[in-house]
Amino acid sequence: MNNFSNSTLYNYLLGLADDALILGQRTSEWCSRGPFLEEDIALSNVALDYIGRARMFYQYAAEVEGKGRSEDDLAYFRDEREFSNLLINELPNYDFAFSMVRQYFLDVHACLYLQGLTASTDQHLAAIASKAIKESRYHLKRSQTWLLQLGLGTEESNKRMQTAIDELWGYTPEMFMMTETETQLSTAGIAVNRDNLLQQWTATVTADIRSADLQIPDQQWQVVGGREGKHSEHLGHLLAQMQILQRSYPGLEW
Amino acid sequence: MSDSGQAVFDRRIEAEQKIEPKDWMPADYRKNLIRQMSQHAHSEVIGMQPEGNWISRAPTLKRKMVLLAKVQDEGGHGLYLYSATETLNATRDEMNAALHSGKAKYASIFNYPALSWADVGAIGWLVDGAAIVNQISLQGTSYGPYSRAMIRICKEESFHQRQGYEIMIALAKGTPMQKAMAQDALNRVWWPSLMMFGPHDSASAHSGRSMQWKIKLRTNDDLRQSFIDQTVPQIKFLGLELPDPDIKWNEERGHYDSGEIDWDEFKRVISGDGPCNRDRIRHHKKALDEGQWVREALQAYHNKKASASAA
Secondary structure, three states: OOOOOOHHHHHHHHHHHHHHHHHHHHOOOOOOOOOOOHHHHHHHHEEEEEEHHHHHHHHHHHHHHHHOOOOHHHHHHHOOHOOOOOHHHOOOOOOHHHHHHHHHHHHHHHHHHHHHHHOOOOOOHHHHHHHHHHHHHHHHHHHHHHHHHHHHHHHHHHHHHHHHHHHHHHHHHHHHHOOHHHHHHHHOOOOOOOHHHHHHHHHHHHHHHOOOOOOOOOOOOOOOOOHHHHOHHHHHHHHHHHHHHHHHHOOOHH | HHHHHHHHHHHHHHHHOOOHHHHHHHHHHHHHHHHHHHHHHHHHHHHHHHHHHOHHHHOEEEEHHHHHHHHHHHHHHHHEEEEEEHHHOOOHHHHHHHHHHHOOOHHHHHHOOOOHHHHHHHHHHHHHHHHHHHHHOOOOOEEEEHHHHHHHHHHHHHHHHHHHHHHHHHHHHHHHHHHHHHHHHHHHHHHHHHOOOOOOOHOOOOOHHHOOOOOOOOOOOHHHHHHHHHHHHHHHOOOOOOOOOOOEOOOOOOOOOOOOOOHHHHHHHHHHHHHHHHHHHHHHHHHHHHHHHHHHHHHHHHHHHHHHOOO
8 A cells, every 4th residue: 555665664763763862862961061950950851852752753663663673772773874863963062052052943843843743644653743742842932932032141142142053054954855765755644744844944943033133144054964874973972872881781681 | 036036936846836937046947957958959969960970871761761850850859959948048059159169068979979870770779768768757847848848859759769779670680790780889889878867876966956956857877777777678689798798687676787887988078088079069060150151141131121121
């Protein structure tokens, strides 16, 4: 009935899972390092939502693959070149402005993307999306508020936010690129067509950035490659740390 | 005037009624509470570091989530306790400054490093286990906000202890390497856990007053004994060796006897020279320093909004 193979769906699910895990892992680095205790706790919440999301996608991917692998096999026993997350997710946290601008760009995108995914003809995916979109709406409320507060706060906070926007801008086009896999699955009503999200994303982001007294960069540039496993140098270190116990002692119960 | 305040205060303590923030209280009672409560809050917050050290390396995604949620809870406990301490007119800035200068202490257990995944298990099991014994007793403390914070915290701590013990069970049932990892963690965490209850009653500087004011309800040694009694069977259940060769059941006392704590080490670590004291404070201070521009921006934003709506 379907004119795509299981491995097409599997690859698509891995991309979504990797996006969520890598951002969750990055965000969890804020734990005990937040600018104040309340925010520290809130950042951990966001990280927890993303790791939870990753687990749902990995579990489904493992099921689709049908080789008896687990969520942990997928997270802990693949190398850099096999990870297919978007580059923006793997960049270091740098400072609070950088983390928040990244989160904001991704939150606006996630709300649009997950909205589309709730209508997927794949019931399992639609169910994951319905749960995740509630979290992402809450994340967006937070990151949008921070954008405003830090954009309009002090000269320093405005400058830091602008720097973050400028440095992250070229990583946003990748969020709208369709892989061959996604094109096939989107035709089948399973995946979301990312092309359709760009206009709405740009309109929201442009309006929010302006009202925070910040500017959209004039210069257009882009760095891509995450979906093909062509990553920044940062990912390898993240994975080395994350995977150390499983790689050192494979096959054990923890 | 203050005499009648004192008389009312004494009657309330005697009748085991709570003292509330607006009630008259002796200056030393306030001071003692600020010392103990801020120390308790700092312990929760500094305690995020050793376990937080393993969030990025947790061996499964499920363990990672449970650990992150647990460390986040510790932050939440710190927050309740700072808020409760603020009702005594101590500010968060003052408390942080006292922490950084070394004037305010925190549980010395957190000055030891978490070196293996098993340490995460041992900390949850033993350190949270010891904390629960202490905190259950503190639910009845005489200061209302402290008592209410303790009641809330105790509900969450038992989940923490369980997650720690579950990690230990998995390791104890695992390969010889995993079992050795669990044993090593137990051996290292055991003694500092006993030190968490503080010096012997005979040597405790603050115990007498605190007991009289019903801030503390049970003595350090009494609480420590309860902890040892509840934990020894748990060690045996895991099939691990006892970390202290002198642990023996004493039929006559109806308690376990145990070896003497190295009080020199206790003093050394609490006064700042443990393996991680400097790291812990540096980490805490660095986060606050790096977040200063965020806090300033937030303040500036709210000031601008307030003056805009006033205009």
